[in-house]
Amino acid sequence: MLRYIGFEEARLLAISSFAYGGLLFLLSSGFSLIFGLMRIPNLMHGSFFMLGAYFGVSMLEKGLTTDALKAIPKIGGAFNFLPSFTILPPNFFLIAIISGLLVAGIGALVERYLLRRLNGQELPQVLLTLGLSFVIADLCLMIWTGDPWQPATPAELRGVVQFGTLFFPLYRVAIIGIAVVIAVALWLMVDWTRLGAMIRAGVDDPQIARVCGIKVSQLFTLVFALGAGLAAFGGVVGAPYLSVYPGLDADMLPLALIVVILGGTGSLLGALVGSFLIGLLYNFGQAMVPDLSYVILFLPMLLVLVLRPQGLFGRSIP
Amino acid sequence: MSFAPAGFITVRRVALAITFALLLTLPFWVGNSYYINISSQILLYAVFALALNVLVGYGGLVSLGHAGLFAIAGYTAALLLDAGHGHFVADVAAIVVTLAASAVFAVLALRSTGIGFLMITLALGQIVWGIAYRWASLTNGDNGLKITTRPSPFGLSLNGAPAFYYTTLLVFVVALVTMILFVRSPLGASLRGTRDQPRRMNALGYNVWLIRFFAFLFSGFWTAVSGLLFIYYNQFISPPIAALQTSAETLLMVISGGTATLLGPIAGAAILVIMKNVVSSYIERWNLVLGIIFVLIITFMPEGLVPGVTRLWRKGWSTLRGRKPEPEARKTGGHGS
Numbered sequence: 001m002l003r004y005i006g007f008e009e010a011r012l013l014a015i016s017s018f019a020y021g022g023l024l025f026l027l028s029s030g031f032s033l034i035f036g037l038m039r040i041p042n043l044m045h046g047s048f049f050m051l052g053a054y055f056g057v058s059m060l061e062k063g064l065t066t067d068a069l070k071a072i073p074k075i076g077g078a079f080n081f082l083p084s085f086t087i088l089p090p091n092f093f094l095i096a097i098i099s100g101l102l103v104a105g106i107g108a109l110v111e112r113y114l115l116r117r118l119n120g121q122e123l124p125q126v127l128l129t130l131g132l133s134f135v136i137a138d139l140c141l142m143i144w145t146g147d148p149w150q151p152a153t154p155a156e157l158r159g160v161v162q163f164g165t166l167f168f169p170l171y172r173v174a175i176i177g178i179a180v181v182i183a184v185a186l187w188l189m190v191d192w193t194r195l196g197a198m199i200r201a202g203v204d205d206p207q208i209a210r211v212c213g214i215k216v217s218q219l220f221t222l223v224f225a226l227g228a229g230l231a232a233f234g235g236v237v238g239a240p241y242l243s244v245y246p247g248l249d250a251d252m253l254p255l256a257l258i259v260v261i262l263g264g265t266g267s268l269l270g271a272l273v274g275s276f277l278i279g280l281l282y283n284f285g286q287a288m289v290p291d292l293s294y295v296i297l298f299l300p301m302l303l304v305l306v307l308r309p310q311g312l313f314g315r316s317i318p
Numbered sequence: 319m320s321f322a323p324a325g326f327i328t329v330r331r332v333a334l335a336i337t338f339a340l341l342l343t344l345p346f347w348v349g350n351s352y353y354i355n356i357s358s359q360i361l362l363y364a365v366f367a368l369a370l371n372v373l374v375g376y377g378g379l380v381s382l383g384h385a386g387l388f389a390i391a392g393y394t395a396a397l398l399l400d401a402g403h404g405h406f407v408a409d410v411a412a413i414v415v416t417l418a419a420s421a422v423f424a425v426l427a428l429r430s431t432g433i434g435f436l437m438i439t440l441a442l443g444q445i446v447w448g449i450a451y452r453w454a455s456l457t458n459g460d461n462g463l464k465i466t467t468r469p470s471p472f473g474l475s476l477n478g479a480p481a482f483y484y485t486t487l488l489v490f491v492v493a494l495v496t497m498i499l500f501v502r503s504p505l506g507a508s509l510r511g512t513r514d515q516p517r518r519m520n521a522l523g524y525n526v527w528l529i530r531f532f533a534f535l536f537s538g539f540w541t542a543v544s545g546l547l548f549i550y551y552n553q554f555i556s557p558p559i560a561a562l563q564t565s566a567e568t569l570l571m572v573i574s575g576g577t578a579t580l581l582g583p584i585a586g587a588a589i590l591v592i593m594k595n596v597v598s599s600y601i602e603r604w605n606l607v608l609g610i611i612f613v614l615i616i617t618f619m620p621e622g623l624v625p626g627v628t629r630l631w632r633k634g635w636s637t638l639r640g641r642k643p644e645p646e647a648r649k650t651g652g653h654g655s
Contacts, residue, residue, distance in 0.1 A: 039433070041433045041436065041437065114613070114617070117617070118616070122432060122433045123380055123436075124616045126380070126382075126433070126436060127569070127570075127573065127612055127615075127616050128612070128613060128616045128617070130566055130612060131608075131609040131610070131611070131612025131613040131616065132609060132612075132613060133609070134563075134566070134605045134606070134608050134609030134612065135605075135606055135609035135610060135613070136609075137605060138603055138605040138606035138609065139606065142603070142606075250561070250562060254440070254441060254444040257437055257440065257441055258441060261437065261438070261441070290452075291452060291453045291454070291455060291456075292449075292452070292453060293452065294445075294448030294449075294451070294452045295445055295448050295449055295452075295453075297448075298441060298442075298444070298445045298448075301441060302426060305426055305429055305438065306426070306429075309429050309430065
């Protein structure tokens with residue numbers, strides 16, 4: 001059952017692991033913020049990831065043009081009346097950002113008009129997001145069909161990069177870089193800016209924060225949208241690597257869950273460490289014990305639950 | 319099902335007797351084996367929903383991992399039958415293994431309540447799905463396992479639709495009676511106590527954790543039984559049974575019917591099974607419909623269908639007799655406190 005791997009393979013697996021961990025961080029940092037700060041158990045987080053990826057692959061086909069709308073399978077025909085009009089050429093990262101913004105908008109609408117009505121009621125929130133995730137999954141299956149889509153790696157990031165005597169695939173290194181940059185940016189935002197201070201105040205004591213003139217309600221919409229957008233951005237960035245297929249949402253959601261339980265809810269550092277840990281386990285597990293690789297992913301979570309229920313970096317909440 | 323108000327015992331009893339008589343004679347007036355099979359499905363899912371309701375409704379503990387337990391029972395029985403064991407051995411082993419798994423689930427998930435409990439059970443359920451799907455050398459992966467025979471207790475064959483229906487009905491009635499006994503027992507009362515006032519129960523000297531643990535095992539037992547009914551009904555099991563979707567559908571049965579009632583999950587199972595069969599025969603988009611029902615119920619009828627209809631019935635009854643409707647008693651929901 002156990003398969004041994006050599007040094008060369010282990011080296012490649014390690015870089016894949018960190019790249020996968022980087023994607024997991026993009027997914028789970030938003031989940032952690034939404035769950036940890038706002039106490040919303042957002043079971044449609046995997047759907048945001050998948051939806052972003054699907055938006056991305058559709059835009060990558062044609063660039064940011066009206067033709068991209070027409071190229072969406074099945075419903076694209078409705079846009080045939082539009083003239084061909086190009087706003088921007090197909091640039092991978094630009095499209096990832098735009099896709100993130102689109103999904104952030106959807107997230108904001110969901111928070112504002114559906115979740116807000118259920119303020120503080122966790123169970124109805126769970127069921128609502130679960131229901132919406134089914135709706136999104138089925139709509140995606142309807143529009144983008146059951147076939148997997150895998151966009152090409154952006155041209156400027158193909159090839160390998162050399163560190164000393166070792167060669168690494170450039171795109172995976174780039175994903176790690178992106179994840180680290182976003183981690184630092186998020187940390188700076190939450191811990192060092194006025195906006196971050198306002199969010200933390202709104203979480204700790206919403207009433208007093210309101211009295212002080214902080215628009216808590218708008219801030220929460222913003223945090224939710226940010227989390228949704230990050231997941232969608234991660235979905236596009238991960239698409240050349242993971243590909244996009246029906247069921248991607250259900251594959252990613254439990255991963256976000258274990259990362260957050262492992263790292264501690266609401267902790268960005270926890271999400272980062274947890275993501276890389278799960279990335280390593282996933283890749284090495286798949287190479288060494290393919291039958292049980294999925295189960296192995298959950299072992300650290302179970303250990304943490306038994307030994308340190310608040311997570312590795314979580315504050316213990318009284 | 320009867321929606322008679324609790325105060326009118328005679329009305330309620332008559333309605334229950336009529337319902338039971340209808341269920342007992344169902345194969346004779348339905349005739350078509352397709353509809354008899356759908357009735358069997360409703361009853362077996364009702365057992366599953368009742369089992370989940372012990373935790374969700376009476377314990378205030380929302381589990382999204384029960385599909386995992388359901389599948390463990392099914393897979394254990396299927397694997398043992400595959401290995402050449404008899405039905406009795408396979409079924410008993412399936413129940414024992416599922417009870418053991420329930421104990422593990424409970425020990426891990428009961429470290430937390432509320433949303434933590436939900437997330438942990440969700441993750442545990444996914445582990446079972448992962449084993450069923452990826453450990454192909456054991457579970458045959460995506461292709462699933464076939465069960466070639468149904469058991470024949472005391473030489474009675476269960477192959478026909480009516481015979482299987484009566485078996486399911488028998489199990490369902492036993493399940494319902496034990497549920498009624500459980501709810502009325504001191505354990506059931508203390509479980510509701512831990513749902514509404516865990517700290518007070520603790521202060522009164524009750525072991526809150528142990529009460530919840532026993533409730534989890536009780537729920538796990540009936541989940542195992544419904545899992546066995548399921549594999550004997552379908553004579554096939556595959557990984558999607560263990561997936562989040564099954565847990566979610568069962569939770570919707572409990573919630574749409576109304577939590578913490580015994581009729582609720584049964585009505586919910588009937589509504590969902592009928593809808594699934596009707597919708598699936600017209601369009602492929604069952605998931606879409608399921609999701610939309612979820613959203614609509616949560617947004618407009620959060621109390622569930624049975625309490626909702628009961629409330630309307632009471633209001634209508636009182637108006638009919640020219641009385642002012644009694645003010646609705648404040649109920650502590652399964653997720654309150």
